[in-house]
Amino acid sequence: MLQPIEDAAQSRAEILARIAASAEAAGRAPAEVTLEAVSKQQPMERVLAMLAAGQRVFAENRVQEARARWADLRPDGLELRLIGPLQTNKAEEAVLLFDVIESLDRPKLARALAEAMARHGRRPRLLVQVNTGEEPQKAGVAPRDVEPFLELLHTELHLAPEGLMCIPPEHEEPAMHFALLAKLARRAGLPVLSMGMSGDFEKAIRFGATHVRVGSALFGPRPG
Numbered sequence: 583m584l585q586p587i588e589d590a591a592q593s594r595a596e597i598l599a600r601i602a603a604s605a606e607a608a609g610r611a612p613a614e615v616t617l618e619a620v621s622k623q624q625p626m627e628r629v630l631a632m633l634a635a636g637q638r639v640f641a642e643n644r645v646q647e648a649r650a651r652w653a654d655l656r657p658d659g660l661e662l663r664l665i666g667p668l669q670t671n672k673a674e675e676a677v678l679l680f681d682v683i684e685s686l687d688r689p690k691l692a693r694a695l696a697e698a699m700a701r702h703g704r705r706p707r708l709l710v711q712v713n714t715g716e717e718p719q720k721a722g723v724a725p726r727d728v729e730p731f732l733e734l735l736h737t738e739l740h741l742a743p744e745g746l747m748c749i750p751p752e753h754e755e756p757a758m759h760f761a762l763l764a765k766l767a768r769r770a771g772l773p774v775l776s777m778g779m780s781g782d783f784e785k786a787i788r789f790g791a792t793h794v795r796v797g798s799a800l801f802g803p804r805p806g
């Protein structure tokens with residue numbers, strides 16, 4: 583049996599090797615793709631083991647859980663990213679806690695974030711979440727609304743997102759969603775593309791992902 587830290591290091595090395603291989607197969611440099619370790623719902627010992635293995639980019643989907651875990655744990659070089667839906671009344675807390683917010687998806691939230699940033703003098707980087715499958719229950723800007731939304735962010739709020747994020751519909755082939763997100767980002771001149779999870783990150787890299795969000799394939803299944 584491996585000890586947890588060796589286990590985490592080995593698992594991380596395997597995922598990084600798969601990322602590098604997919605990048606190279608796509609004619610891209612491995613360093614163009616960042617591994618986000620999705621630590622939501624993972625036991626703290628696994629998170630600490632992943633930190634000990636050298637991982638520094640982590641993603642959480644709930645503000646409260648993220649605060650409980652990370653508020654007092656700020657290792658050097660940590661980059662904390664929010665990948666879950668954000669309520670307007672948690673915008674301030676999110677601005678204080680996260681380095682990157684990937685789930686910006688509506689004007690009201692954008693206004694709350696802009697106000698919180700002005701108030702605290704802290705500017706997390708932003709991604710706009712796109713609902714590429716136009717699923718009614720899913721967060722995200724509809725593809726046709728991306729351009730006007732970016733326009734509103736720029737002109738009215740002086741917010742400049744650095745890219746786009748998507749979560750493709752669960753039971754659909756993700757390739758067309760990755761291709762669509764890449765096209766929207768290219769059109770808008772945005773360099774960052776957060777797409778691909780445990781089951782499809784290699785495919786996402788083929789379509790240009792700069793950030794892949796990997797949880798269970800890295801840490802093991804989420805308990806419960």
Ligand SMILES: *Cc1c(COP(=O)(O)O)cnc(C)c1O
Nearest residue numbers: 620643665779780795796797798
């Ligand atoms: C949970 C989650 C992931 C990671 O999912 P895995 O299948 O465990 O890799 C990625 N992105 C978002 C937005 C998530 O909520």
